[in-house]
Amino acid sequence: MTKTQIYKFGGASVKDAAAVKNLAKILRNRLRNNFVIVVSAMGKTTNHLETILSLKLKDQDYSxxxxxxxxxxxDICKELFPxxxxxxxxxxxxxxxxxxxxNNPISKDNYDEYYxxxxxxxxxxxxxxxxxYLCFQDLLVLWQDARELICTDSDFRFAKVDWEKTRRNCQTQxxxxxxxxxxxxxxxxxxxPKGRPTTLGREGSDFTAAILAASLDAASVTIWKDVPGVLNADPKIFSDTVLFSELDYQQAAEMTFYGASVIHPKTIKPLANAGIPLFVKSFINPEEAGTKIHNLSKAGAAQTIVVKKDQILVSFKxxxxAFIEEKHIHLIYEQLQRLKLRVNMLQTSAITISIVIDSQLFKLEQLLAELKNDFEIRYNEGxxxxxxxxxxxAALAKLISDYEVLLEQSTRNTTQIVRRLK
Structure with a gap:
């Protein structure tokens, strides 16, 4: 029996009617049995829904x-259908x-489940x-509710997959x-387990594709993007980017860990464990080879640049x-875990612990409230x-020439710098 292929199309590839028509064009000569198509929300829909949630939380009109x-x-439908x-x-x-x-009530306490x-x-x-639209174009496909397949715990907004139940669902359903x-x-x-909706973390559609691939013992996963493949830097920020024709799983995982937005961070592990190759291709130029992520006997060491915006530097003194001890770090991490805040960078000195976290709605104020009696806390946003x-x-010096550096640390292969424009 032919092994399953997984195609994942992100928000940019379904952002308007022209994009949906292009998706159908890509699939026309590729689509067959044992094919799973995973789609994200259209364009910036998730952002718009988050704005509605924010207004609801403030008890403001979102109509x-x-x-x-x-x-x-x-409007998209009007361009696609009679x-x-x-x-x-x-x-x-x-x-x-x-x-x-x-119409249901919302509060800070139930925000994650409500979200x-x-x-x-x-x-x-x-x-x-x-x-x-695919069916309208005589490309017959079945619609499947992913919530009937992907079983998770109740850690809302950052749900963890129950792999055993999910695999069973995929195999039987x-x-x-x-x-x-x-x-x-x-x-x-x-x-x-109670049938309540959960999500896998922002931009988690890539992860869904990997979950389904591992659960179905798939042949491959292809992620369709608005870039030629995996680049060594974000082309929206840097003009002189380089395309990787192939990457080792470990290289790709490292890039996603530090915030490279082309692939969701959790995507690589299940594919690497199962030996399933991941292709990143352009929906703009679908015939181009893109990037293949798989087991490489010898991985390269090309310079890669990742920029994460909207970061907060928090220092606990x-x-x-007294000097910083393990109990201080444990105290901070306990609260970070409770608030589901991921540390993007950590640095300790004799009397200070500094962390860098993503900006999330009202999470910083909760963190400060919990730890204000134990530490003197300072923070910088934006x-x-x-x-x-x-x-x-030389390239590194150029990257920080117009910026104030607030924090810096380096290992043999990695340099991290917290910066803001002067």
Whole structure:
């Protein structure tokens, strides 16, 4: 039997009607049985839903934002389908369900669970539109609710996969369908043991593709992006980027760990463990080779630059003239874990612990409130974390020439710098 292939299309590849038509064009000569298509929310839909959540949390009117989001999806449908097509009442129904959920009370205490109930509507809308359009173009595919396949714990917004249950679901529910038809499903979403919606972390659709691939013993995963493949730096920031034709799993994992946005950080591990190659290709130029990530006997050491924006530098200073001990670090990490805050950089001195974290809604104030009695705390917001792998000294100097450096540390192969414009 032919092994399954997984194709994942991100938000940019389904951002408007032209993009959806291009997706269908890519699939026309590739689509067959034992094919799984994973799609993200359309364009910036997730951001718009987060804005609606933020307004709801502040008890402000979000009806205009909701109307704009609905019109965005309906306008795409108007370009893709005739007026009498079944997709239009289906979109209406999704927004009725969304407003029903938004009528429930929200607070800081239940925000993460509330977030997961709301945010997945982006993927549900997108997958339904794409599935209906493929069928309208005589590319018959089955729609699958990913929440029926991806089993997780109840760690809302950062749910951990129950691999055993997920594999069983994929083998018993998904595999029989794939023997007959290609299947289209959603990235990013799952469900907990009580059937409540969960999400796998922001930009988690890549991870969904890897989960399905590992659970189905797939032949490969292909992620379709608006870039030629994996580059050594973000082309939106740097003009002189270099394309990697191939990468070792370890190299790719290291890049994603430090924040390279081309692949979700959790994607590599399940694929590497199963020996499933990952291809990163351009939906703009689909015939180009892109990047292949797999086992390499000898990995290269090209300079790679990763910039993470919206970073916060928080420094904890002991207040009783004592030196930093393990208990101080444990105290801080206990709160970071409770708040689901990931440390992007850590540095300790005799009396200070400094951490760099992503900016997240009201998480910083909660962290400060919990630890203000144990430490003197200072913080800076709106920073950038620059990570350079295999740094060239001259290039590194250029990268910080216009910036104030707040924190810096280096190992043999990695340099990390917290910076802000002068």
């Amino acid at each position: 205009v934002n909701s109307t704009i989001l609905k019109a965005f999806h309906l 007026a009498e097509h079944v997709i239009f009442p289906k979109i209406e129904n999704y927004f009725i369900l969304l407003h029903h959920e938004l 997961d109930r709301i945010i997945g509507f982006g993927e549900l809308l997108s997958s339904r539109i794409v599935m209906e 998904l595999k029989p369908k794939l023997e007959q038809f290609p299947v289209l499903t959603q990235g990013f979403i799952g469900s907990d 002991v207040t009783d003239f 920073l950038e974390l620059l990570t350079v792998l295999h740094a060239d000294p």
